[in-house]
Amino acid sequence: MPFTAPSSLLDLPPFPADGYADIADRMGALLGTRNDVLLVQGEAIIALEAVASSLAQPGLGAINIITSPYGGLFGGWLRRGGAYVTDVVAEAGLPVTVEAVKSALDARPEAKLLAIVHAESASGIINPLEEIVALTKARGVVTVVDAVASFGGHALDVDGLGVDLVVTGPQKSLAGSAGLSVIGISPKAWALGSHEAAPVNSVLSLLDHKRLWLETGRGVLPGMPSALEFWALRAALERFEAEGLDAAIARHHLAAEATRAGVRALGLTPWVDAAQASDLVTTVRLPDGLTVGQVLQAADAAGLSGGVGPVAEHLVRLNHTGQNAQRDVVRANIAALGRAVAGDIEAGLVAVDGVYGIAA
Incomplete structure (x- = not known):
């Protein structure tokens, strides 16, 4: 058998138990939020599906903004969970208009959730997030923001804007690995997602993160954390924070x-x-x-x-x-x-x- 040269990617030391909370806090600081921050093992599409699956429930009124195929996926996941979804579909390849969102909110006063992608790498556009969040806040609607393609490259003050739930990852502006995702979630979003139909004992369960990580002191993540991905995320954070x-x-x-x-x-x-x-x-x-x-x-x-x-x-x-x-x-x-x-x-x-x- 031929000899294989050692690699710095192999035989890594375990990621320190107190390092997970540190990463969550540092990501929260960059996002401008003091809400709970969850670390999800997997590319951001997994975190987005987990959010939709955990929030969706029979009869939930939701408004879903579609400015790329990713918005369409999110609406489908909400419907799978029984939500009654109104899609606001922008002109192909262009940002959604504030007027279209306002009309949808006015037509669905019972809606409790609105989902939007901040920036779209698919077409290179950015949606008018500040104006849209102002509309949802005035109506008490939980706002879910996909910030995978905007985080770190565009201003995004989660708490300042009043965003209730944000999903992002390090693979864009942080130039990190795509193997981990981050979710920031407010008490209001937790309340919406704490229902009998919410998934548990599942990779799509936000409640599992709350029960098994947040409520146990934010030590070692449940399951088998990938040391490689977390060392890579910490390195990406250090480089980004230095700048x-x-x-x-x-x-x-x-x-x-x-x-x-x-x-x-x-x-x-x-x-x-x-x-x-x-x-x-x-x-x-x-x-x-x-x-x-x-x-x-x-x-x-x-x-x-x-x-x-x-x-x-x-x-x-x-x-x-x-x-x-x-x-x-x-x-x-x-x-x-x-x-x-x-x-x-x-x-x-x-x-x-x-x-x-x-x-x-």
Whole structure:
């Protein structure tokens, strides 16, 4: 049998028992919440399904905002649990309007829950969260926010806004592993989720986290925690905290502005204007006569990808998330896109450098 060289990924020491609560508190601080923070082993889609499954109950009135396929999944999970769901479906690839949400809330005064995705990597848009949460707070509606693609790259003050439940993870702006997720949950959300139909003894049970972790002093997580994932999350947190939340948000915003400037200098059009755009991913309308496949093949760059959902065939995504929110990555993305569309690459790079304050 051939000898296998040692790897730093193997034979890891156990994660310290007091480290889980420390990570939860640090994530809570970045989210701006003093609510309970749960650590879920698994990619964020698992945490989102757990939230929907735990809150849903027969007869619950819910409003579900759909601005990508992920919103559609959440509504389906709520219905599976017996909730009566009204979907507010935005125009394909665009943010939902505050007016549409207000109309839905007015039409469903008995609704007790509203679910929304903050930012969409699928189409590079951001929803008007502050205005929507103001509407739900005025009506006493529990607000569930999917902040997987916005946390760390956009301002998100959970308690300041009054968000009742937030789901996120470290794989976007923190540039960490996708194997863990985080849920922040308020007393009001706990009250909504504490019902006879709520799942227990299940990976989809929030009540299990409350019973087996929160109420036992936040020691070792139940089950078999993955030391690898928690060491990786702690490392990602340390790097992110060293930079600082405000600095990371500013870095993502600068990368987004530079990318949009480079796109326009290539003679192309961003999918949405800056006020509606995520700072983690910039989406670009395809020029006439070109397909996504043709552009990606010609670009041959890891930072470019196709969209997701109903507008996927109309746009290309430029990634500047996490450690990719840097000038050199933005320049590489613009150069690759310029090659693919026969654009003026030099003009695109000059535009990028101009946003970064570097003269040609």
